[in-house]
Amino acid sequence: MGVQEQYPFDVEAARADFPILDRKVGGDPETPGEGPGDDTPLVYLDNAATSHTPDPVVDAIADYYRGYNANVHRGIHQLSQEASVAYEEAHDTVADFVGADGREEIIFTKNTTEAMNLVAYAWGLEELGPGDNVVLSEMEHHASLVTWQQIGKRTGADVRFVEVTDEGYLDMNHAAELIDDDTEMVSVVHVSNALGTINPIAELADLAHDHDALIFADAAQSVPNRPVDVKALDVDFLAFSGHKMCGPTGIGALYGRESLLDEMQPYLYGGDMIRRVSFEDSTWEDLPWKFEAGTPSIAQGIGFAAAIEYLEAIGMERIEAHEDLLAAYAYDELAAIDGVEIYGPPGDDRGGLVSFNVDGVHAHDLSSILNDYGIAIRAGDHCTQPLHDELGISASARASFYLYNTVEEIDALVDAVGEARDLFV
Amino acid sequence: MGLGSDMYRQQILDHYKNPRNYGELEDPDFTHVGENPSCGDTIQMEVALDDAEETIEAVRFTGDGCAISMASASMLSERLHGMSVDELDALDTDDITEMLGVDISPMRVKCAVLGRQVAQDGAKIHRGELDPDRTRTKTEE
Ligand SMILES: Cc1ncc(COP(=O)(O)O)c(C=O)c1O
Numbered sequence: 331m332g333v334q335e336q337y338p339f340d341v342e343a344a345r346a347d348f349p350i351l352d353r354k355v356g357g358d359p360e361t362p363g364e365g366p367g368d369d370t371p372l373v374y375l376d377n378a379a380t381s382h383t384p385d386p387v388v389d390a391i392a393d394y395y396r397g398y399n400a401n402v403h404r405g406i407h408q409l410s411q412e413a414s415v416a417y418e419e420a421h422d423t424v425a426d427f428v429g430a431d432g433r434e435e436i437i438f439t440k441n442t443t444e445a446m447n448l449v450a451y452a453w454g455l456e457e458l459g460p461g462d463n464v465v466l467s468e469m470e471h472h473a474s475l476v477t478w479q480q481i482g483k484r485t486g487a488d489v490r491f492v493e494v495t496d497e498g499y500l501d502m503n504h505a506a507e508l509i510d511d512d513t514e515m516v517s518v519v520h521v522s523n524a525l526g527t528i529n530p531i532a533e534l535a536d537l538a539h540d541h542d543a544l545i546f547a548d549a550a551q552s553v554p555n556r557p558v559d560v561k562a563l564d565v566d567f568l569a570f571s572g573h574k575m576c577g578p579t580g581i582g583a584l585y586g587r588e589s590l591l592d593e594m595q596p597y598l599y600g601g602d603m604i605r606r607v608s609f610e611d612s613t614w615e616d617l618p619w620k621f622e623a624g625t626p627s628i629a630q631g632i633g634f635a636a637a638i639e640y641l642e643a644i645g646m647e648r649i650e651a652h653e654d655l656l657a658a659y660a661y662d663e664l665a666a667i668d669g670v671e672i673y674g675p676p677g678d679d680r681g682g683l684v685s686f687n688v689d690g691v692h693a694h695d696l697s698s699i700l701n702d703y704g705i706a707i708r709a710g711d712h713c714t715q716p717l718h719d720e721l722g723i724s725a726s727a728r729a730s731f732y733l734y735n736t737v738e739e740i741d742a743l744v745d746a747v748g749e750a751r752d753l754f755v
Numbered sequence: 756m757g758l759g760s761d762m763y764r765q766q767i768l769d770h771y772k773n774p775r776n777y778g779e780l781e782d783p784d785f786t787h788v789g790e791n792p793s794c795g796d797t798i799q800m801e802v803a804l805d806d807a808e809e810t811i812e813a814v815r816f817t818g819d820g821c822a823i824s825m826a827s828a829s830m831l832s833e834r835l836h837g838m839s840v841d842e843l844d845a846l847d848t849d850d851i852t853e854m855l856g857v858d859i860s861p862m863r864v865k866c867a868v869l870g871r872q873v874a875q876d877g878a879k880i881h882r883g884e885l886d887p888d889r890t891r892t893k894t895e896e
Contacts, residue, residue, distance in 0.1 A: 692821035694794055698762060698863060710794050724795040724819055753763055754822075 333659055333737045338648040345734045347384035347640075350374075355704045370704035373739045378523050378551060378683050378730035379708055380573045383637075387576055390636035394629045402628055403602055403619070417628050420635035421618060424583050427638045428549075428568065429559035434617040435591065437584040438631050442550040443473040445569035445584035446517075448621065449546060450481045452597040453590070457514055460486035464515045465508050465543075467492040467500055467529070468720055469522045472713040474548050478517055487514070494720065498525045498674035506537060513543040520552035520563075521681040524714040524728070525674030526657065528552075528681055535564040544590070550574060554641075555682055555732070556650040560585050572630065577637035581630035584621075591617050598623035641733075649733045653682030656731040656740060660684045663744045664729075669751055673721060683730035685712070688747060691754045693725040699753065703746040762823060762857050770826035775833050778815045784808070787877025791865055796820030798828050800873045804840070811835045811843065816870065823855075823863050828870030830854055840878055846871050 345351050356370040374382065394416065400409035402417045421433035430436055439445040458464070464478050468491045482489040492505045500518070509516060516538040521528050531547045538545040546567040552558050553568075554575035560568055565585075572581040586594075596603055596614060600623040605613045614620040641649065661677025661684055664670050669689035674680055688696055697709035708728045711718040718724060729743055783801035790797040798818035805812050814832040818825060834854060835843065851868050852859050859867045879885040 694796075694821035694863070694866065695763070695823070698823075698860060701860075715795070718795075724797075754768065 333655065336655055338651040338655075339644055339733075341652070341734065341736060344384075344644065345736075347386065348382045348734055349385070350382050351734060355706075356702065370702070373703070373705040373742050375729040375731065375735065375739065375743060376706045376708050377732035377735070378574070378712075378728065380579070381554065381576055381732050382734070383578060383633075384576055384640055386640050387578070387633050387636045391578060391629045391633040394632050399629075401625055413628055416635075417626065417631050420631040423635040423638050425585075427642070428553065428570075428583075428585055429561050430585050431588060434588050435560075435585055437586065437591070437618040437621040438626055438634075439569075439582045439584055440580055440627070441571040441573070441582040442471075442548060442569045443477075443582075445567075445582055446473050446477050446546070446548065448584055448597045449567050449586070450477045452594045452621070453544075454478070454481040454487075454515070455485060456595065458482070458485035458487040461512055462514045463488040463490055463508075463510070463512050464517060465490045465492060465505070465513055465538075466516075467505075467518045468494045469500070469525055469527065469714060469717050470517070470519055471523055471548060471550070472715070473550070474517050474519065474546075475714075475716065478515075488512075491716075492518070494525070494527075494717070497676075498522075498527050500527070500529050500534075502530065502533065505534060509537045509541055509543065511541050513538065513541050515544050515546060517546040517548070519548040519550075520558070520568075521549075521556075522674065522714075523551045523683070523730075524685055524712045524717055524726070526680035526683045526685070527675055528679070531563045531565060539564070551681055551683075555646075555653045557646040566590055572634040572637060575637055576640055578630045578633040580627045581634045583634075588617065591621070594621075596620055596623065600624045602626070644733060652733055653731055654678070656735055656737070657682045657684065659737060660729060660731070660740045660743070663740060664747065667744065667748055667751065670747070673726060682732070683728060685726045685728040687723060687726050688751050688754075691750055693727040695754075696727050696747070696750050699750040700743070700746050703742065703749075705743055705746055707743070762859060762863065764857050766856060767822060767826040770829040771822040774816075774825060774829040776815050776829065777817060779817065780813055780815045783813075783815075785877045785881035787873050787880060789869060789873035789876065791820070791824070791869055793865065794821070796824045796866060796869055798824065798870050798873050800828070800832075800870065800877055802835070802874065802877060809839055809841075811838050811840065814874075818870075820869070821863075821866055823859065824866040824869045827851060827855060827867045828873075831870045831874065835874065843874060843878055846875070 355372050398409050398412040400413040402414040421436045425436045490508045493501045495501050535545045544566040547565045549568050549570045553570035566587050568585040573579040603623040658677040672686045693709035710725050780801040784804045786801045788799045801815045803813040814835045816828045880887045
């Protein structure tokens with residue numbers, strides 16, 4: 331029986347919503363569509379970097395610009411009212427999607443990185459000092475690693491890293507050692523964008539809360555492809571990016587417990603976030619607007635909500651099952667190639683991505699060669715440089731999947747990896 | 756086929772697998788290291804000059820990176836022997852692609868020119884034209 335028969339939903343029907351998947355690549359990038367080699371079908375396996383945008387989301391954005399483009403919260407006129415309602419309701423959609431109590435707990439940011447910085451500045455600079463510590467993991471993305479590292483330097487707080495085991499899991503014994511009564515924040519990636527590891531966030535939340543610390547989950551690689559519920563994970567903060575989940579760039583969300591957000595001072599000042607301003611002082615708008623200074627990314631916020639509606643129509647359990655199936659298949663097929671080393675947990679226990687190296691072939695060369703086959707993968711350190719140092723490698727290749735990827739595309743990847751290896755031996 | 760596989764002609768693969776002048780010099784006049792921040796490729800170039808400091812007498816390099824950056828550094832190390840310092844200064848990207856003898860896809864030009872950039876910056880620092888503390892050799896075209 332073909333693996334295709336186990337698809338949890340109609341993948342071909344979903345693909346039809348993404349016209350970009352039909353485009354051809356190859357040839358001279360300066361003159362696309364004109365040269366020989368322009369006839370290679372695209373195989374897009376760089377979804378952990380950014381996902382594609384389905385027609386209903388593009389339409390929602392176009393509808394806003396064509397039909398009710400206006401600034402939000404400022405006009406009494408009808409267009410402003412329509413835009414304000416759509417933009418505000420987008421917060422409700424996001425809140426429902428991750429199980430938050432309401433829009434008060436959802437702050438729109440530019441992306442995960444900005445959400446992380448918001449908490450680091452608004453909470454970290456205020457609350458941290460010498461003697462305190464922040465606990466991260468060795469597999470953090472630079473978005474959290476660099477941010478807390480620098481906040482640590484500015485406040486004098488110690489920044490600690492939970493080790494990763496040889497199998498690519500977090501060493502939970504080490505976590506239990508590091509998290510102590512001086513820990514103020516535990517900030518850990520939910521699904522690793524480099525190893526594919528699914529970290530036990532709820533367990534870490536227990537550890538953190540036992541020591542009166544807060545926990546922040548970087549959910550950039552989990553919210554797009556599995557059901558995520560902030561209550562079930564028991565997190566205090568959680569962040570994700572719209573562009574990795576069928577939405578546009580320029581929009582992401584920070585979930586924060588309302589009681590914490592209430593206590594926190596704003597991170598950006600300006601219009602839209604104030605209630606009353608005099609020359610001497612100002613007071614702040616209610617949540618979440620207190621943290622959304624200036625004209626926000628309105629079209630992107632509306633597109634973000636449309637993306638969530640798109641994903642929910644397919645069903646997050648089904649998307650997760652599809653990714654599990656592709657990850658396990660890709661893991662086994664790649665592992666069967668001579669000279670391929672895969673990083674992270676086994677194929678049946680990981681998110682929808684596989685990072686690997688081919689003996690004797692640098693990841694950049696591999697990626698260049700795969701590009702000739704129309705295959706888009708990522709090569710580099712995937713913004714996890716210290717983790718790559720720990721692994722003793724300077725770069726790796728990463729294939730990452732999404733709801734529209736197919737087994738045939740993984741077969742194409744596997745064949746091309748074999749060709750690349752043959753070229754170099 | 757597009758540009759990708761064409762880049763990996765025999766000569767490139769040969770220099771990648773058997774890099775020439777790989778290692779370090781006993782007594783270099785200058786040593787310089789550079790990396791490509793976007794991809795992590797690192798190259799160190801060591802250069803010995805004649806007494807007049809006008810001509811390159813010996814070159815060694817070490818590094819870690821892709822076939823394009825390593826092969827380019829290897830081929831450059833051969834080219835630099837006997838070259839004048841002025842000629843080194845004048846080397847541009849076209850000279851490097853010509854030396855490689857293949858079309859380099861736009862995303863990979865940075866890799867191809869890393870070795871040249873390291874050698875040129877090293878020479879400038881040696882002459883006091885660049886402040887070593889403020890030079891982080893990055894290859895940006
Ligand atoms: C785990 C993880 N965290 C954070 C980020 C940063 O996301 P963004 O660049 O959208 O801020 C990414 C993706 O690049 C990621 O994979």
